[in-house]
Amino acid sequence: EVQLVESGGGLIQPGGSLRLSCAASGFTVSSNYMSWVRQAPGKGLEWVSVIYSTGNTYYADSVKGRFAISRDNSKNTLYLQMNSLRAEDTAVYYCARGTVYFFDYWGQGTLVTVSS
């Protein structure tokens, strides 16, 4: 059974850093396209970043240069390093497994709140 469990969210001050983790089971992270998608409170879904099975990484303009996606194959875990956080980064962050074009499994999400 495919499972994705995010962790690492919390309250952080503007300008701070946070690392989110997504532990996967039932499949191999490194063989799949893995993304982070976020949802601000009461708002819609916004794609954040993807790492391909090749290791190539891509980012939405809103986070480019501040966020970094990575994976640890030995732990079968996906990460999102978030630096220079802003109030507008406040959201529930979901990790999702996918294909090149869509997302077939989602985690339960972890809440990141950026506030002083």
Next chain:
Amino acid sequence: QSVLTQPPSVSGAPGQRVTISCTGSSSNIGAGYDVHWYQQLPGTAPKLLIYDNNNRPSGVPDRFSGSKSGTSASLAITGLQAEDEADYYCQSYDSGLSAYYVFGTGTKVTVL
């Protein structure tokens, strides 16, 4: 920001048919990229409902169907049930922006 446009809300009585539209542009749906749909029940994570325009993952009832034409797509729910009350999002791939995956604005389905 969302690139695909959906109506904010639709509603229907139990047993009725409702449809949700999703309008894109020449860099996403109009460029030939497929449309996918997600259902988000209150307080939960999104779940894949329809992929590649009109395919249902295992376990999704056949009351849900999708279609695509030109720069738009639609999701239909027939035989509406109370458990279908949720937010629905369309999603596609976009070749014109650096946001490779684009979502719709979301539609709240209310069962009257």
